[in-house]
Every structure is written in C-alpha cells, then in structure tokens.
Amino acid sequence: MTRDDTNGVITPATKLRRKLESGEFILAPGVYDGFSARIALEVGFDVIYMTGAGTTASRLGHADLGIATLNDMRQNAEMIANLSTNTPLIADADTGYGGPIMVARTIEQYARSGVAGLHIEDQVQTKRCGHLAGKVLVDTETYVSRIRAAVQQRKKIRSDIVIIARTDALQKHGYAESVARLRAARDAGADVGFPEGIRSITEAQQLIADLAPWPVLLNMVEHSVTPSMSASEAKDLGFQIMIVPLATMSPVYRAIKDSLQVLKKTGVPNTEFSPQQLFRVCGLDESVEIDEAAGSANFEGGVDQQ
Ligand SMILES: C[C@](O)(C(=O)O)[C@H](CC(=O)O)C(=O)O
Incomplete structure (x- = not known):
C-alpha cells in the first residue's frame, strides 16, 4: 500500500480513485497470472488489469464463455493484487456472477482481496467475450440492479473500490440504447463507463461527449470491431482509462x-x-x-x- 501526503496508508482502491479524480490518464495492460503480472510490474506500469479471458484461459484452459466462477476470478485477482500493493489492479468481474446478492458478494470479496477497481456488465450469466458475435443481454432494469447492488455494497463496507459499468449493447442494440444503459448505470452510482466493442473513432468521440464529464474506459482489443488506437490517441480523444486485455496473452502464445x-x-x-x-x-x-x-x-x- 502507498503512503499519502499525511503519511497515512492508502489502499490501492483509494489510489486508483484519486488517479481518476485527478484526471490522470490510465493505461493498464492485461495480465492473467502471477508471471505475466510480475513482468508488467517489472516494466513499470502504474495500474494493471486482470483479464477474465486470460484468467479463464490460463487457470481453466477454456475460452471466455462465462466458465470462470466468482471463486476462480477472485482467487486469481487476490494473488495478482497482492504482488504489489502499490499498483492498483482493475479486475474483470463479468456479470457479477448472479443477482444482486451475488453482485454484493463479488464487490465485498474483490475489495477484501485488494482489488482496486472492477467492471460489471449487462450480459446474461452464460456470457461470452464481448468481441464474439451473438451476445444476449439482460434488460436495463436487471443491469441497473446489478450496479445498484455493487454501489450499495461498496458504501456498506466503506471501500473505495472503483465500480466500472460495462454495457455490451452496442453490437445488438445500437448506440442510443448503449448510452441510455450507461447513463442509467452512472445515475445508479457507477464511477466509470465502459462501452464494450466501440466501432469507430466517431462513435468513441460521440460516446465520450454524450457521457461527459463521466470517465470512460476504452477496451483496446485488436483484430476485432474496435479500431486500433495508441494510448496517446485514446487520451486525446478523452478516454480516461485504456485496458489492453490481450497485451500479455497474445505475445505469450x-x-x-x-x-x-x-x-x-x-x-x-x-x-x-x-x-x-x-x-x-x-x-x-x-x-x-x-x-x-x-x-x-x-x-x-x-x-x-x-
Ligand atoms: C475485457 C474482457 O472481458 C477480458 O476478459 O479481458 C474481454 C477481452 C477479450 O476477450 O479480448 C472482452 O470481453 O472484451
């Protein structure tokens, strides 16, 4: 953990929250196990990202199809988060792994494990990678109840864990529905918006403008629907966080x-x-x-x- 100006110890969650509040741009490479995390730390990244796709591939040997459970994900996140408590870890939390009660458990377990931020999405439980076709979503009310459960639990346990609301609506339901879902998540208290599968630079600009001043995350998955962007391009567009989920898994293969x-x-x-x-x-x-x-x-x- 880090010491702040008054020499008090601050948690990685508080550190991440302060980075966001200060407007700092955050570039977080995807890591999936202890070794890939150690390499990212050796290179000197300030924030790292635990990919669910990579966790599922490395821990279970399976594709990103909602196979990893809360326990699989939490265990991996806890191990990675505690390799360097100075370096906030943002971790994938998929759908939150169930209804509001399970979402609340996810928040509490991730927070107690030292995770600094997590994202929760609006796919059905049998989810798939956001860059695969044929995704099915829950309705907005169910999605917002997930986010509300997350925010309530964060407050209850007095954690600074950053709640990132992801919507997978762009592909099937289009732009207006995606913005409406993210605004509803923001109004329910989420800290950051994550529009999955952004399809063009124009769409990125529009999303950032329509959600401003809310911080927006770019999921930089290459060779899929989102045009490749560098961190400086993402920053100039107005994104506040850029994750690169396959940054370690792809070269390792x-x-x-x-x-x-x-x-x-x-x-x-x-x-x-x-x-x-x-x-x-x-x-x-x-x-x-x-x-x-x-x-x-x-x-x-x-x-x-x-
Ligand atoms: C961000 C993501 O949820 C992940 O597991 O890292 C995936 C990334 C991927 O599969 O490439 C996603 O659904 O976008």
Whole structure:
C-alpha cells in the first residue's frame, strides 16, 4: 500500500480513485497470472488489469464463455493484487456472477482481496467475450440492479473500490440504447463507463461527449470491431482509462509456440534464461531478504551458481 501526503496508508482502491479524480490518464495492460503480472510490474506500469479471458484461459484452459466462477476470478485477482500493493489492479468481474446478492458478494470479496477497481456488465450469466458475435443481454432494469447492488455494497463496507459499468449493447442494440444503459448505470452510482466493442473513432468521440464529464474506459482489443488506437490517441480523444486485455496473452502464445515447435522439431532445448533470472522476476531477492532479516541462514551462501 502507498503512503499519502499525511503519511497515512492508502489502499490501492483509494489510489486508483484519486488517479481518476485527478484526471490522470490510465493505461493498464492485461495480465492473467502471477508471471505475466510480475513482468508488467517489472516494466513499470502504474495500474494493471486482470483479464477474465486470460484468467479463464490460463487457470481453466477454456475460452471466455462465462466458465470462470466468482471463486476462480477472485482467487486469481487476490494473488495478482497482492504482488504489489502499490499498483492498483482493475479486475474483470463479468456479470457479477448472479443477482444482486451475488453482485454484493463479488464487490465485498474483490475489495477484501485488494482489488482496486472492477467492471460489471449487462450480459446474461452464460456470457461470452464481448468481441464474439451473438451476445444476449439482460434488460436495463436487471443491469441497473446489478450496479445498484455493487454501489450499495461498496458504501456498506466503506471501500473505495472503483465500480466500472460495462454495457455490451452496442453490437445488438445500437448506440442510443448503449448510452441510455450507461447513463442509467452512472445515475445508479457507477464511477466509470465502459462501452464494450466501440466501432469507430466517431462513435468513441460521440460516446465520450454524450457521457461527459463521466470517465470512460476504452477496451483496446485488436483484430476485432474496435479500431486500433495508441494510448496517446485514446487520451486525446478523452478516454480516461485504456485496458489492453490481450497485451500479455497474445505475445505469450506466439513465444511459447515458436519455442515448443523448435524443441519438437530439433529436440534441442532453446530456453533463454537461467532459473535465477526467471525467479528474480518473481521476487527471489525480496524473499531471500525476508529470510535474512528474520535471522535465518537458509540462503547464507546465496542462490547463484559459482
Ligand atoms: C475485457 C474482457 O472481458 C477480458 O476478459 O479481458 C474481454 C477481452 C477479450 O476477450 O479480448 C472482452 O470481453 O472484451
């Protein structure tokens, strides 16, 4: 956790909320497990994003079709959020995993796990990735009751966790319905709007203008319906947050596959890093320091081969 100006400790949720209030632009790469999160932290991102698609793929080996449960998602989020309590984590919370009671549990569990922000959407429980065709949505009333349950629970537990309202309405129900749903979510107390699957730059500009001064999130999924944008383009358009869900999962697929194909073809191992190098990404030295500071001699001779 971070210390504020008065030297009090502030939670990652408060830190994220303050960033939003100050108007700071937030770029958050998608991470899906401890190792990808560690790499994002090593590179120095200020905020990271836990992708539900990546969590489902890495923890369950399945596609983003509403297969991951609250427990799957919360466990992954808790582990990632606690790798660096200075770095707020925004986590996917899909539909909130049920009716208002389950949404309230989701808020409480994510908040207690150290998650700084989360998004809840208006798809039916058997949801799918927002960039797949054929999505089915709940009606606006049901959606707003999810958001209301989230906001009420946030207040009840006195958490600063940032509630991001996502609508998947653009593809099937069009622009007007999407804006109406987001405005209803905003009026129910959501902190940020997330129009999923924005289809053009003009549409992005219109959405930002129609929702202003409410902060709007850009979900930068490439090779789908949303035109590719850089962080500076998104910022200039007026977005306040840009997530790139596949930022780690996509390069990992290519890298692992290329390496495994070489191994299969030649039988020659072609790994690039020593175990020490890889473990250093995952806090090896900090762990050894804890042991030493406790007066233990477990690592007296160091861990590097002579
Ligand atoms: C944002 C998202 O919910 C995610 O799980 O990261 C996905 C991203 C994706 O599948 O590419 C989404 O539904 O957009």
